[in-house]
Amino acid sequence: MKELSxxxxxLIENSVAAxxxxxFLNIEESEKYFYLELNDDGAGxxxxxxxxxxxxxxxxxxxxxxxGLPFIKEIADMCGGKLEVNSIKGKGTNIKLQLPKGCIDxxxxxxxxxxxxxxxxxxxxxxxxxxxxxxxxxxxxxxNDFKVSLEDVPVNHPQVLxxxxxxxxxxxxxxxxxxxxxxxxxxxxx
Amino acid sequence: xxxxxxxxxxREQIKEEMKIREHGERVKITVGMGTxxxxxxxREVLKAIINELEIRKFSDVEILQTGSIGLDAKExxxxxxxPGLPVVxxxxxxxxxxxxxxxEHVINGQIIGEWVVRSS
Numbered sequence: 001m002k003e004l005s006x007x008x009x010x011l012i013e014n015s016v017a018a019x020x021x022x023x024f025l026n027i028e029e030s031e032k033y034f035y036l037e038l039n040d041d042g043a044g045x046x047x048x049x050x051x052x053x054x055x056x057x058x059x060x061x062x063x064x065x066x067x068g069l070p071f072i073k074e075i076a077d078m079c080g081g082k083l084e085v086n087s088i089k090g091k092g093t094n095i096k097l098q099l100p101k102g103c104i105d106x107x108x109x110x111x112x113x114x115x116x117x118x119x120x121x122x123x124x125x126x127x128x129x130x131x132x133x134x135x136x137x138x139x140x141x142x143x144n145d146f147k148v149s150l151e152d153v154p155v156n157h158p159q160v161l162x163x164x165x166x167x168x169x170x171x172x173x174x175x176x177x178x179x180x181x182x183x184x185x186x187x188x189x190x
Numbered sequence: 191x192x193x194x195x196x197x198x199x200x201r202e203q204i205k206e207e208m209k210i211r212e213h214g215e216r217v218k219i220t221v222g223m224g225t226x227x228x229x230x231x232x233r234e235v236l237k238a239i240i241n242e243l244e245i246r247k248f249s250d251v252e253i254l255q256t257g258s259i260g261l262d263a264k265e266x267x268x269x270x271x272x273p274g275l276p277v278v279x280x281x282x283x284x285x286x287x288x289x290x291x292x293x294e295h296v297i298n299g300q301i302i303g304e305w306v307v308r309s310s
Contacts, residue, residue, distance in 0.1 A: 006229065006233060010225050013257075111233075114234075121236065121240055121253050122223065122236075123255075149197050149198065150201050152205075156253065157249055158241075158243040159200060159247075161244070163192060163196070163197060163200055166192055167192040167197075174191075
């Protein structure tokens, strides 16, 4: 994938496919590393399935291949990072990824707002919480709180999605103090 | 900066539009969002669809996603189900093509034959 934000979209689609109703996405950017954690309350996996999940020829979705996590593992291996997958059958899955800054093979984070808006457009009922920390400052977005402000207007109405995209972009620029050369290429579209 | 007040204003504006508009049957647009679809550009296609719907003020739609449907070489895939027309899947879709699908097929009911990879 050209951007980490596309891998994140793929991971959240996996969570939804595993019947998750809640997804918590945490991203931390610092001078030294990029850290990502994703937590869902989906179907989870058995211990033997977790041990297979990084095998590209394994999938819990009944298809022949499951490339999402192996792609991320490849980035982690190339960059000397760490990927950890923990899951409990019937409870959910937790994924932790840490990548060091300065790896030449590290893709930019890219358009994370587009990933979030895609998730809201396709899964308006998901209880999505997104936390993004940058150099000690943090921004949190709760889809359920956002929906409360909309009353009976659907959150996936095209005009609401446009508002949401602009709002998230503004918040992320504010998070990095308006500095364009922020650490992990958050606004780069490859 | 977008504020809560801006959101409330938008909410009231959409509510007014929903009151005065007659709603027809909804058009279903399905985008292939499996790993191959995402790697091939499905997110940008979805974004173009949403933007074009917003520009045209057309909201009688349901946007859905699907995983792999066995046409990976044709990703990104967009399927349109418009009442009264065959269900059509378009393949190798770019954001520009997606915008045309919204205008011609979703809104005006004209299937773009040369991009169709599956029809039922």
